[in-house]
């Protein structure tokens with residue numbers, strides 16, 4: 116993140132002054148927080164991410180989706196009630212009074228390159244690329260720090276035991292924030308290991324989809340060209356309507372006929388609600 120010239124920023128608390136904002140005209144709703152050691156007062160309802168921006172920081176890194184998915188906003192902080200380092204995603208964590216906070220938008224990690232076609236889905240293959248996983252001492256620090264509440268230590272242990280399916284499943288919700296790597300005494304970069312495991316699992320262990328193969332063949336034969344042409348003639352409103360109410364597999368009230376996109380007509384006629 117970049118400090119957006121906060122030298123003359125009025126949100127910086129100069130003394131015990133309470134910042135008066137539109138929301139604080141009737142009663143004080145601001146809290147003091149420390150951003151990289153400097154004290155600010157910010158509205159108490161803000162997330163850490165918005166508090167940083169409120170305080171005048173312009174975020175060039177350490178922000179992405181603002182919705183808890185991209186993992187760009189890993190944050191560490193402490194509060195007066197505990198000596199423990201706390202963690203969270205800045206876009207999802209609300210400020211606390213007197214918290215000391217800094218973002219950790221990236222934790223250094225060497226990303227290995229490999230050809231997924233040439234690597235077998237085995238523990239040995241993963242260890243050949245990331246040998247440090249054998250140094251795991253099962254301290255569980257990685258699990259305790261994960262903002263996604265993943266069993267991070269188990270991801271590593273299942274990988275070491277060759278159970279890549281389990282490791283892939285356990286790591287499915289990883290947002291690659293890097294907080295686990297920042298705490299690991301074995302210096303493992305868990306999210307890079309996990310993404311390799313998921314790639315191996317999906318490339319070599321999950322059976323190929325027969326439906327997908329059939330569909331690709333049909334597309335190559337232009338089987339759906341008429342439907343595609345028809346969709347291209349619709350205006351934006353019609354397309355939005357079709358998209359928002361389209362039936363999914365198992366939707367009640369309409370039969371999805373094999374290999375035929377016909378339900379847009381039904382929707383436009385008002386037969387599908």
Ligand code: SF4
Nearest residue numbers: 261289290292293295
């Ligand atoms: S496993 Fe690590 S990188 Fe993934 S979400 Fe948890 S702490 Fe972040």
Ligand code: SF4
Nearest residue numbers: 251252254255257299
């Ligand atoms: S923090 Fe590192 S050493 Fe500790 S359990 Fe997790 S992977 Fe193993």
Ligand code: FES
Nearest residue numbers: 179180181186206
């Ligand atoms: S900005 Fe994407 S997870 Fe916070």
